[in-house]
Amino acid sequence: MDALLKELPVHQGLARMFGAVGQAGFWRALVDTLRLLVPLDNALVAVMQSGRVPRLLIDFDSKGGAAEHEELADYSAGMYLLDPFYQAACAGIADGLHSLQSVAPDQFQQSEYYLSYFSSVVGADELQFMVNTEGAVLGLSLGRATAFTLEEQGRLLCVRDWVLAAMHRHLQLMPAERPATEAVAGDLASLLDHFDARLTAREIETARLILQGFSSKAIAQQLAISPETVKVHRRNLYHKLNVNGHGELFALVLQPR
Numbered sequence: 001m002d003a004l005l006k007e008l009p010v011h012q013g014l015a016r017m018f019g020a021v022g023q024a025g026f027w028r029a030l031v032d033t034l035r036l037l038v039p040l041d042n043a044l045v046a047v048m049q050s051g052r053v054p055r056l057l058i059d060f061d062s063k064g065g066a067a068e069h070e071e072l073a074d075y076s077a078g079m080y081l082l083d084p085f086y087q088a089a090c091a092g093i094a095d096g097l098h099s100l101q102s103v104a105p106d107q108f109q110q111s112e113y114y115l116s117y118f119s120s121v122v123g124a125d126e127l128q129f130m131v132n133t134e135g136a137v138l139g140l141s142l143g144r145a146t147a148f149t150l151e152e153q154g155r156l157l158c159v160r161d162w163v164l165a166a167m168h169r170h171l172q173l174m175p176a177e178r179p180a181t182e183a184v185a186g187d188l189a190s191l192l193d194h195f196d197a198r199l200t201a202r203e204i205e206t207a208r209l210i211l212q213g214f215s216s217k218a219i220a221q222q223l224a225i226s227p228e229t230v231k232v233h234r235r236n237l238y239h240k241l242n243v244n245g246h247g248e249l250f251a252l253v254l255q256p257r
Helices: 002-006 008-019 026-035 070-077 084-091 112-121 150-158 160-173 188-193 201-212 216-223 227-241 246-254
Strands: 042-048 055-060 096-099 125-133 136-144
Touching: 008 026, 008 160, 026 042, 026 055, 026 136, 026 160, 042 084, 055 070, 070 112, 084 125, 084 136, 096 150, 096 160, 112 201, 112 246, 125 160, 136 160, 150 160, 188 201, 188 246, 201 216, 201 227, 201 246, 216 227, 227 246
Parallel strands: none
Antiparallel strands: 042 055, 042 136, 096 125, 125 136
16 A cells, blocks of 8 residues: 555656646646656657758756757757757657667767757756657657666656557647648758868768767768778868867857858
8 A cells, every 4th residue: 555655646647647638738747747757857849850850849847847948949950960869760760768878879978969068958868758650750858967777767668658658649639739840951961061161972971970979980880981981081071171170070060150
């Protein structure tokens, strides 16, 4: 009986959440219920689709209230191009609960995107419940300043199936939230083209992977070339763009214009 009483707030949260399916308060009820299982610093709901700017539906702060972040304008303006979850959604990902570690490049935490943007907006770690629907992916992002423990991830895995089912059902009942995303302004390749540096296709691909947080070894595997060839491409693109490293490359390509 004591164990059941201990779980009572979660069951009450579930009741509120299922009662809100198809209504405006659904996402808040869902996030509030998940907070009873795992501490969160922020949560964000977004629709992601290849070739489109992600559509941000609602953002929650550490207290569960709707939040307004200037940084999210930067995200929609181009930072999303380096988001590992956006990249995973575009590449194709199964419905489920996905960790940052499972989708991020090998040196993501050393990338300028992580250091200057992700860590301040999302935190040190992120999990996402992701649902495929009509050619797009609906993601519920859970962010935190400290890493999620295996135990905490296990708690969320235990409720994964009903969370995904509720998200699916909510989409069916809320036509206004069905995937309808904005046209993309460009990708990293087109952004690099703006500098008229006459980069080769390989140099553009190398720049994209550097910005995303791939190491030279991982870039070599991605492009099926040797690490030494990657170093040549890296040196050439830095020279053509007149930058001294990936930090300057990030500032040059993704700085606000």
